[in-house]
Amino acid sequence: MNAHLLEARGLRIGATLQRPGEKPRTFEIVHGVDFTLEKGKVLGLIGESGAGKSTIGLASLNYGRGPVEITGGEMKVNGKNVRDLSPRALRELRGRVVTYVSQSAAASFNPSLRLMQQVTEACVRHDVCSRAEAQERALDLFARLKLPLSIGDRYPHQVSGGQLQRVMTAMALCPRPDLVVFDEPTTALDVTTQIDVLAAIKQTIAHMGVGALYITHDLAVVAQMADHIMVLRDGQMVETGPTEQILNAPRERYTRALISERHPLAMEKSATGLTPLLSLRDVSATYPGIRFDILKKVSLDVLPGQTLAIVGESGSGKSTTARAITGLMPPRAGEIFFEGERLPDRIADRSRDQLRKLQLVHQMADVAMNPRHTVAKLIGRPLEYFFGLKGREKHERVLELLHDVELGEEFLHRYPAELSGGQKQRVCIARCLAAKPKLIICDEVTSALDPLVANGILKLLLNLQAREGVSYLFITHDLAVVKAMADSIAVMLRGEVVRYGQKSRVLSAPFDPYTELLLNSVPETRPGWLEETLNNRRLETADQC
Amino acid sequence: MHPVLKLLMQRMALGILLLIASSILIFCGTLVLPGDVAQAVLGQSATPEALANLRHDLGLDQSAVQRYFHWVNGILHGDFGKALSNGADISHSISLRLGNTLFLASWAAAISIPLAITLGILSVRFRNRWPDRVISIFALATTSVPEFILAYLVMFVVAVKWRWLPPVSLINDTMSVGEKLQATALPVLVLVLVVLAHMMRMTRAAILNVMESAYIETAVLKGLTGFQVILSHALPNVIAPIANVVILNLAYLVVGVVAVEVVFVYPGMGQYLVDHVSKRDVPVVQATGLIFSSVYILLNTMADLIGIISNPRLRNPK
Structure with missing residues (x-):
């Protein structure tokens, strides 16, 4: 039987803290989570902050921030438990089999190195391919992600946030990994930038057939990106299922609250006869x-x-x-x-x-x-x-x-x-x-x-x-x-x-172009919205030509 | 103009300004010292005529401003004047002494800087484990002991007990480089021990400071080894702070080695300064003071320049 790409069984993650003069205390962050992810599929992890989404994502690389570590259960990549890997085998896993795209690309790139060096580094260090071939791969990815090909010669501070986030995706895909962990990759972006980055990421991972863990707190975003969704709360799974099912027929009350959360709506007050404050x-x-x-x-x-x-x-x-x-x-x-x-x-x-x-x-x-x-x-x-x-x-x-x-x-x-x-x-x-x-x-x-x-x-x-x-x-x-x-x-x-x-x-309506762009860039929870919106835009530009 | 070039020129202009300011300070400092140079030279029993003659010879009857410009003008032409105590040409004496001091300082620097940075990197790589602890204890021990005690200690063990090397470091121009190295081995060893700890601790602190950054996490998650992470991702971002502390110690090696030179009777600038301070030889004190302050200003300006050049944001504006 073929092993799953990623499989968590009773996964527990905790942090041990020790204050001076006190006994070490262990806090559990993730309390026994199970899930599987197949090759070429996208699993969305959704939940509020503190739900343990990033912690689970990083656990697939057997990495914990600070004192955080896996304390129980299994996290298997291609059938091998990441906790059992030797330090050398773990380095082979990281950056080659599993790669990571973080929320803040601006902070996650080394300010002193050119982007091309950082994008090709994992390939070169792991002997996946020669430096020249790695650079070719990078250029191919830049093109797919609609980045200028010369972007590799620049330093991180010379590139905009939306571009940097795409360069980070290129960096993660360059070694052709089996699994990419996307940790809120568009949360820090403006809506009009987010839509392009989402589309670029989605098309590129589909083209390369890699599996992905997509972590976000934004239901509308995950609806566009994921095949399956797992809802997390306080380190526990609330429910999991295919995207359509979670969105259309959620079983749990918390999921329903997440989906149906509607903003309050203020009635517009009349402006006539008032002197401005x-x-x-x-x-x-x-x-x-x-x-x-x-x-x-x-x-x-x-x-x-x-x-x-x-x-x-x-x-x-x-x-x-x-x-x-x-x-x-x-x-x-x-x-x-x-x-x-x-x-x-x-x-x-x-x-x-x-x-x-x-x-x-x-x-x-x-x-x-x-x-x-x-x-x-x-x-x-x-x-x-x-x-x-x-x-x-x-x-x-x-x-x-x-x-x-x-x-x-x-x-x-x-x-x-x-x-x-x-x-x-x-x-x-x-x-x-x-x-x-x-x-x-x-x-x-x-x-x-x-x-x-x-x-x-x-x-x-x-x-x-x-x-x-x-x-x-x-x-x-x-x-x-x-x-x-x-x-x-x-x-x-x-x-x-x-x-x-x-x-x-x-x-x-009638809208000015910018307001219209702004309004229809806000993601909707309906799957397929992303493609639809981008198609409409393409048609419009085609019309104008 | 490229912004880096502009910044570099600003820093250099600032350095020159500082140098002028320090020359004025040094000059004024000797004015406020009590006593009359002519009186000091000729003694209590000098006749008023002899005093007046000497004052005229020394230019002491001119105004302070005139004397300052006369002094600076001389320096710009390589003339520091003559020593009061023995009438020797100061420029000549200094050129010999400064050469010796720089010889000692550069050997100490050539050993201590790479060693300090390597030890700093090692202690980050193995932080809070035994190599880090051993390095830290050793470093703290050497900084806590005053350098003259360290000097006598080394002299006692190496020269007196083991009789490997001579206890004093007398050198002259007829010696080959090898002989000079052997003669100065002990003071170099002491100087290395004195500056090593500071540079090593600061290297360690500077690297640790960036090890918490998100880009270090990125490097770790690429599966790089501990040393690869430190060398290719942390180090390029801490060049400026490391350069600062290295240069501070370089300056110390040139101007702060008085005690070590005296202990080993080494004919360097420090010895020269101490000798002439005790003789109240004002022109020599002024000259050495000015040289020491120029070394300081020059090196610190260099640290600034390295800091500016190593910053990718300044080097490559948007």
Whole structure:
């Protein structure tokens, strides 16, 4: 009988930690998982962060980050348990039989070496073929992945993120392995880039007939890529089956929740007769040392009690807009009005009241909090600073704010490290609300969170808006979030607002080319969507020719 | 202009500026020393006329600014003036002494730098295992002992007990290179021991610092051996910090070896400086001070240049 390409039997993975003066403690991360993968097939591993997806993927190379290692069960590649391999045999497995594509290609390439050397290295070191032949293979892969052939001469910093992710795929495929582990290969990319990378990866692995483990938290992506799907939660398998079955007839409640997770939907509020709370008039801005403008004459309005969403890809200037509004980066030209008054450009020139009314919630909740302050202190600080609250009064207000963000009294004395990602973001929102702001700038507040957790945060923000009448300026690259939250939308591209207006108008035809591209690049959970979309685009370009 | 070229030129200009600043400092430093040179030379019983004559001869009746430019002008023409104590031409004495010091320093460097980097790499490869521990203990032991004690210790064991080598390192121009090497073996050994630990520990730390990077994980997952990972993936990224610490130690080998030279009675710059400080011979102290500071500035500028050139982002802009 032929052995499976990859077979896990009762796979257990754990980490042993030892603090000084304590007995070593073992934490189990993966609690007995079984699956098989046949040659030339793609198995999608899906689940939220902490589900153990990457840990399982890396276990097929018998690799664990830090103290992580396989503690029980079997992980067989081509019938051989990776735990039984000698160090030499393990090196032969890695980079030759099984290869790995990581989430962050930018960090995973050596900054000091040219790309070609890195792509062909595994081939050359394992004597798969000569350097010249390896380079030919690499060039062939570059062509298949629609990369410029000269890209091998460049260093990683000279190449864009989307290209780098494809070069990493070429690097993994160059030794013609039996199995490639893709660990969230497109999560860090913009949607319009993601679609091309997905298509390139899919076509190339199908052409080469390699098997793949495809790890992602994005159901729509895995639906495009995988033949089989395994749903994981907290290191355990929830269910597994063919892609169609998992999507159309999920057996488990958790899978159904994942599939049917729908964003909340805010009804669009009417804009008529309202004076803007915040207005940007022809705001241009640039960073020191850059000759052109990063923001080009941006004019936007935020209405009281409403949400303006700024959507755009990385480098579009949306975060720079936020920095200009908060005064962290004074604009080069143009004016910003708040409650009808001209806002001083620099944060140092603004009054305490102006600062209070305009608050910011960051993408990275953990770095926005002092790790040595308790939740009570974090939320209490703005209460002291803006309102001079002390003692009992302050304590009660902190409790009220915690209650507002749906956290209980037990969180008062916790430190940020003792909170989950969603809880951290809730504390940040509570701290922001403590100032009783008129406008909250939300800079990618949900993009570091798992979908179900992110949904909870969005619902919370909508409830707060309904109750307190606060305005939001929502900065995001996620169109689903925009649809869920916005009353009006501004689409930004290379520092300019290319489309702006009420949500219903911005999201309906006729579209400008960029907005249309953006909208139909958002993956759908329907298998076959990827090919369909790309086909449509090809037809359109053919029409234009 | 290529940005690297621009940066390199900036660094070099900065080096020259620093050199000028240090020459002014050295010059002013000797002005504020108490006592009158002429008085010191001629003694308490000198007549006022003799003092005035000598001051005129030495140029001491001119203003400080004039004297500074006169001094710098001389140096630019290779003339450091004459020693007060014995009237010897300083440039000539220094050229002999500096040659000896550089000879000692380069041999010590030629042995210690490759050795330190190799040991650093070994201790990363076998980190927290016995080779790492042995190397670390040895390195810490040699740095913890003051160099003059180390020097006497080595002299006692090798020269006195075993009688392998002479206890003092007297050399002259008639000796062949081989003879010179033998004569200086002991001070070279001491210097190697003194600088080795620092360079080795810093190499180890610099490499370990990048070993946590994602690109190192990529290299491991390509199935490379431990040494391949360190040599071809970690090392190219730590050239700058290693060059910095190597050059700091090189500078030390040139300007900081006073104690070792004195212990082994080696006719180098350190000896020369110590001799003339005790005689309050200001022109010699100024000259050696300036040479030491130029060596420092030159080497540190070199470290900067290596750091800039080894950075692929600067070398290959987008």
